[in-house]
Amino acid sequence: MRCFSPSLVDRNLAKKKINTMRWYRIQALIIRHLYLFKRSMPRLMDIFFWPILELLLWGFLSLYINKLNIVGFNAVTVLLGAVIFWDLLTQSQRAVSVAFLEDVWERNFLNIFVSPLRLSEFLASTIILALLRIVAVGLLMALIAFFFYHLNLLIFGFSLIPFVLNLLVFGAAVGLFTTALILRYGTSAQVLAFGMLFLVQPFAAVFYPVSVLPQMLQWVAYLLPPTYVFEGMRAVIATGMLPSGLLLGAIVSNIIFFVLLSWYFYRSFAVVKMKGKLLKLD
Amino acid sequence: MAILEVQDLVKEFGPVKAVNGLSFEVQEGTITGLLGPNGAGKTTTIQMILDLITPTSGTINVFGLPIHDNREEVLGKMNFSSPYVSLPGNLRVRENLATFARLYGVKDVWGKIDELADFFNIRKLLGRMTSTLSTGQLTRLNLTKALLNDPKLLLLDEPTASLDPDIADRTRKMLQRIKNERGVTILYTSHNMEEVEEICDTVIFIDQGSFKDQGTPTDLVKKYGHKDLNEVFLTIARGSEFSKEED
Numbered sequence: 209m210r211c212f213s214p215s216l217v218d219r220n221l222a223k224k225k226i227n228t229m230r231w232y233r234i235q236a237l238i239i240r241h242l243y244l245f246k247r248s249m250p251r252l253m254d255i256f257f258w259p260i261l262e263l264l265l266w267g268f269l270s271l272y273i274n275k276l277n278i279v280g281f282n283a284v285t286v287l288l289g290a291v292i293f294w295d296l297l298t299q300s301q302r303a304v305s306v307a308f309l310e311d312v313w314e315r316n317f318l319n320i321f322v323s324p325l326r327l328s329e330f331l332a333s334t335i336i337l338a339l340l341r342i343v344a345v346g347l348l349m350a351l352i353a354f355f356f357y358h359l360n361l362l363i364f365g366f367s368l369i370p371f372v373l374n375l376l377v378f379g380a381a382v383g384l385f386t387t388a389l390i391l392r393y394g395t396s397a398q399v400l401a402f403g404m405l406f407l408v409q410p411f412a413a414v415f416y417p418v419s420v421l422p423q424m425l426q427w428v429a430y431l432l433p434p435t436y437v438f439e440g441m442r443a444v445i446a447t448g449m450l451p452s453g454l455l456l457g458a459i460v461s462n463i464i465f466f467v468l469l470s471w472y473f474y475r476s477f478a479v480v481k482m483k484g485k486l487l488k489l490d
Numbered sequence: 491m492a493i494l495e496v497q498d499l500v501k502e503f504g505p506v507k508a509v510n511g512l513s514f515e516v517q518e519g520t521i522t523g524l525l526g527p528n529g530a531g532k533t534t535t536i537q538m539i540l541d542l543i544t545p546t547s548g549t550i551n552v553f554g555l556p557i558h559d560n561r562e563e564v565l566g567k568m569n570f571s572s573p574y575v576s577l578p579g580n581l582r583v584r585e586n587l588a589t590f591a592r593l594y595g596v597k598d599v600w601g602k603i604d605e606l607a608d609f610f611n612i613r614k615l616l617g618r619m620t621s622t623l624s625t626g627q628l629t630r631l632n633l634t635k636a637l638l639n640d641p642k643l644l645l646l647d648e649p650t651a652s653l654d655p656d657i658a659d660r661t662r663k664m665l666q667r668i669k670n671e672r673g674v675t676i677l678y679t680s681h682n683m684e685e686v687e688e689i690c691d692t693v694i695f696i697d698q699g700s701f702k703d704q705g706t707p708t709d710l711v712k713k714y715g716h717k718d719l720n721e722v723f724l725t726i727a728r729g730s731e732f733s734k735e736e737d
């Protein structure tokens with residue numbers, strides 16, 4: 209028979225000091241979700257089909273607006289660019305929410321959380337999935353925009369990197385927030401998982417500059433990280449340069465949102481463990 | 491040697507005292523039954539041992555370590571299965587097992603799956619979509635998942651509930667094989683006293699969140715002067731209710 213007493217405790221205490229995330233556990237979850245995409249048509253449709261449709265709709269609208277010959281306004285670049293970047297944001301948010309919901313729907317959540325998986329590893333896996341999704345959808349949309357509407361996203365140059373990263377992080381933060389709401393208030397809060405970003409859209413200056421908003425709403429706009437990305441996008445189109453103030457604004461506001469919303473997520477998880485609702489999620 | 495020690499465990503859900511000062515030990519190498527009427531606090535206790543529910547107070551030591559501060563270490567050597575959790579139906583059996591093998595950091599993922607597929611005789615099912623399995627096949631699959639990390643302690647919440655007598659019997663045999671051939675300690679709940687008598691080395695009775703009695707099925711039957719464990723259950727379960735009705 210084995211003795212579990214002091215030696216194991218000591219060894220464990222030593223181990224606890226090097227308290228790191230494990231890549232193999234993150235990878236396990238990523239592969240688990242990739243298995244799904246391998247054969248699920250509805251999933252692939254959801255990811256690729258709707259963005260393409262949206263792109264076509266806005267693409268033709270932009271062509272029409274361009275025909276109206278408004279001086280100094282290239283609708284294709286401004287509107288299509290906005291459509292594409294906005295879509296990346298929603299992709300990120302959905303990737304995070306759905307990665308969580310998938311396990312709730314399949315009643316697999318407890319299986320995952322009786323393993324040594326940490327919450328941070330779970331989050332990391334969803335954010336990596338979101339990044340993969342953004343890159344895949346982004347590439348496809350960029351190609352379609354290029355071949356159908358002659359919009360070359362490379363005009364954004366290196367600004368593309370901060371744009372995409374900021375959209376990824378804010379989308380993930382909102383995804384975490386909706387996940388936390390579902391944890392707390394049950395799957396009836398699921399609609400939020402898909403609608404939350406629409407609440408943000410009017411104020412994030414996606415298709416129009418912040419300056420058209422009433423003063424009060426301008427303040428709201430500048431609280432939101434995506435605002436800086438879309439203002440930045442228009443600035444690059446107009447001047448070829450990304451003003452460092454906008455970049456800084458995006459980063460600072462994103463850090464604030466991410467910290468607050470992931471704190472809320474951790475907090476919700478703790479509350480749910482306290483209330484014993486983890487096994488009553490469905 | 492106690493592999494699991496629960497001491498003065500309390501869990502309050504608002505006004506409900508689901509677990510009320512519960513203490514017990516589970517000895518290594520045994521199948522221990524955690525028994526009690528509906529609402530006695532069995533599931534709540536198991537979930538606290540798994541760190542899925544945070545106790546109001548009390549301590550839980552697994553392998554000599556407090557679970558809450560040693561989640562990773564302890565959960566890595568423990569596993570759990572129950573009919574109220576399931577593996578994703580939209581993955582193949584093989585994919586599900588590989589996912590959990592990776593989550594537990596199993597070195598030779600496919601080797602382990604092979605070994606357990608033979609043990610549980612599910613080799614033919616590996617390529618199937620999990621949603622197409624029958625209840626009996628799912629039970630075997632869930633047990634396979636629960637053994638992927640070679641756990642020292644296995645917690646099972648009503649593993650034989652809703653199984654037909656044949657599958658239930660096979661499952662019992664499997665639990666005994668898991669204990670005997672793989673040296674796994676099992677703590678499990680069941681409402682089937684015949685089954686408990688058949689496979690448990692020890693049983694722990696709880697009621698209204700408190701410890702009532704513990705012993706081997708044979709000893710308890712003798713102690714209460716009954717003919718079987720079913721009657722012991724009734725005496726323990728009704729004892730508290732009768733006394734409540736009386737006053």
Ligand SMILES: Nc1ncnc2c1ncn2[C@@H]1O[C@H](COP(=O)(O)OP(=O)(O)OP(=O)(O)O)[C@@H](O)[C@H]1O
Pocket residue numbers: 483484485488503506507508526527528529530531532533534535
């Ligand atoms: N999340 C929760 N919130 C509030 N009360 C709860 C919660 N979970 C359990 N309870 C209550 O705690 C008590 C113990 O429940 P538990 O599920 O642990 O019992 P059990 O012994 O597993 O019963 P059963 O044999 O029916 O499975 C019950 O009164 C139950 O209603």
Ligand SMILES: [Mg+2]
Pocket residue numbers: 532533534647
């Ligand atoms: Mg129960």
